[in-house]
Amino acid sequence: MGFQTQIRDALSELEAAxxxxxxxxxxxxxxxxxxxxxxxxxCFCSNNxxxxxxxxxxxxxxxxxxxGEGVGAAASRLITGTMDAHREAESAYADFxxxxxxxxxxxxxxxxxxxxxxxxxxxxxxxxxxxxxASLIDGCRLSRANxxxxxxxxxxxxxxxxxxxxxxxxxxxxxxxxxxxxxxGAAPLRELSSLARFFDAGLLVDEAHALGVFGPEGRGLxxxxxxxxxxxxxxxxxxxxxxxxxxxxSEDIVSLIRSRARSFVYSTAPxxxxxxxxxxxLELVRKANDARDALLANAAKLRAALRSLGFEIPNGDxxxxxxxxxxxxxxxxxxxxxLARGVFVQGIRPPTVPEGTARLRLTPMATHRPEQIExxxxxxxxxxxxx
Ligand SMILES: *Cc1c(COP(=O)(O)O)cnc(C)c1O
Numbered sequence: 001m002g003f004q005t006q007i008r009d010a011l012s013e014l015e016a017a018x019x020x021x022x023x024x025x026x027x028x029x030x031x032x033x034x035x036x037x038x039x040x041x042x043c044f045c046s047n048n049x050x051x052x053x054x055x056x057x058x059x060x061x062x063x064x065x066x067x068g069e070g071v072g073a074a075a076s077r078l079i080t081g082t083m084d085a086h087r088e089a090e091s092a093y094a095d096f097x098x099x100x101x102x103x104x105x106x107x108x109x110x111x112x113x114x115x116x117x118x119x120x121x122x123x124x125x126x127x128x129x130x131x132x133x134a135s136l137i138d139g140c141r142l143s144r145a146n147x148x149x150x151x152x153x154x155x156x157x158x159x160x161x162x163x164x165x166x167x168x169x170x171x172x173x174x175x176x177x178x179x180x181x182x183x184x185g186a187a188p189l190r191e192l193s194s195l196a197r198f199f200d201a202g203l204l205v206d207e208a209h210a211l212g213v214f215g216p217e218g219r220g221l222x223x224x225x226x227x228x229x230x231x232x233x234x235x236x237x238x239x240x241x242x243x244x245x246x247x248x249x250s251e252d253i254v255s256l257i258r259s260r261a262r263s264f265v266y267s268t269a270p271x272x273x274x275x276x277x278x279x280x281x282l283e284l285v286r287k288a289n290d291a292r293d294a295l296l297a298n299a300a301k302l303r304a305a306l307r308s309l310g311f312e313i314p315n316g317d318x319x320x321x322x323x324x325x326x327x328x329x330x331x332x333x334x335x336x337x338x339l340a341r342g343v344f345v346q347g348i349r350p351p352t353v354p355e356g357t358a359r360l361r362l363t364p365m366a367t368h369r370p371e372q373i374e375x376x377x378x379x380x381x382x383x384x385x386x387x
Contacts, residue, residue: 018328019349024339029054032368034344041339042372044362045346049319050212050291051367052241052281061280065273073269078258081269089275090246092282097207097219097232099248103257106270108208108235109135111245114261115233116175117143119202119253125169127161127201129153129176131183134352136175136206145173152183155191162199172201178221179209182353182361184320186210189227196230204231212239213295213319217286236274240281244270291366295319298364298373305377306362309384321362322348331358334383341379 001009014020027035030053034043052058065085073081086104094102105111116139120126124145128136131152140147148165150158158174166172174196176187189205196203205227207220211234215223218239222229231253236244247257258264299319307313312324325331331347338345338360349358364373 032365041342041344043344047238048241049239049295049365050288051365057280058277062273062277065276069272071271077269078265083272085272085275089279092279093246094248096282097248101251101254102246102248103254105245108245110263111233111247112136112139114263115247115257118257118260120145120173123170125165125172127174131180132177133181155188159195166199174201175204178205178207179318181209183322184316184318189222189225193227202230205229206233208235212285236278240278242278242281243274295366298368301373306380309380323360325358328358338379343376343379
């Protein structure tokens with residue numbers, strides 16, 4: 001059989017399993033409403049939680065940088081790509097999360113697949129939550145460390161794995177999302193931190209969905225709980241509305257990452273204007289207490305209303321609302337029906353979530369007005385009446 005035919009078969013299999021992905025196209029900026037095929041719809045699936053993606057201050061910072069510093073970074077950071085913008089951004093991130101140093105990556109995905117293997121190798125053990133983000137899972141695989149997966153948020157299970165496997169390994173690293181991206185629950189960071197300390201393991205916390213939302217000035221869930229992880233990953237494409245990620249840690253850890261993380265060493269540095277826009281975003285995020293309150297109030301209102309309509313939403317009080325459906329095709333059909341009613345809510349299928357747990361993942365923004373939240377609830381209510 002020819003290669004092209006084999007590929008066609010692979011596509012047919014995905015299609016039959018309800019797993020073929022066809023992204024919708026957005027015209028114009030990201031916001032509480034977006035334009036799809038010439039139609040304005042409410043957007044309830046972006047990670048642009050605070051509405052900063054098209055904020056004038058970020059646009060001004062990016063524009064001024066493009067005029068003054070150009071667009072491209074010309075090379076890897078280690079060749080000729082380290083520019084003033086990168087250094088200034090890194091000190092702003094370190095300062096934000098209260099770490100001695102930080103290092104900028106092009107994306108959160110690149111940060112995780114680079115950082116985990118830089119910190120743990122074949123002689124080491126990694127202890128990883130079962131629902132960690134795909135980029136952490138891929139980082140674990142690339143590290144060739146012995147990876148022990150503990151049940152989701154199960155501190156007892158983690159402790160027994162540490163007891164069994166920690167003594168056999170050189171270094172050990174405990175890895176977790178802080179707010180889980182597809183479930184919205186929070187990691188038990190205090191317990192994880194004391195276990196890591198007891199077993200002489202490092203703790204890496206990925207704050208992708210908590211940065212900007214939780215903690216004083218939006219500094220993340222670890223800051224909210226008074227936990228000091230050895231390594232904090234923060235992404236710049238979600239609440240901060242830009243793109244990229246940083247890893248904040250001690251000078252030594254950051255030095256090791258700078259020399260060993262392959263996604264840093266062998267990749268062109270992010271455009272300076274992206275770094276400048278993220279600095280502008282950090283300044284806004286620090287002052288965004290009202291927006292954080294509005295975001296979590298919108299989430300609470302939706303959660304209560306959808307539950308009373310009979311939808312199953314697991315416990316949690318973050319801005320991420322998973323509406324469990326189960327079956328892949330049915331999930332995508334519900335997503336299409338909501339879109340027809342003017343509300344864009346993405347369906348999430350395996351392997352992003354475990355088999356049989358396909359879901360709608362609803363994420364409000366701080367900038368959704370009460371009337372827009374009502375319209376979203378009404379769209380779900382009309383689904384219920386029709387079914
Ligand atoms: C989104 C996400 C990432 C990836 O970040 P990008 O900047 O989108 O590549 C990493 N970790 C977690 C927990 C995420 O939710």
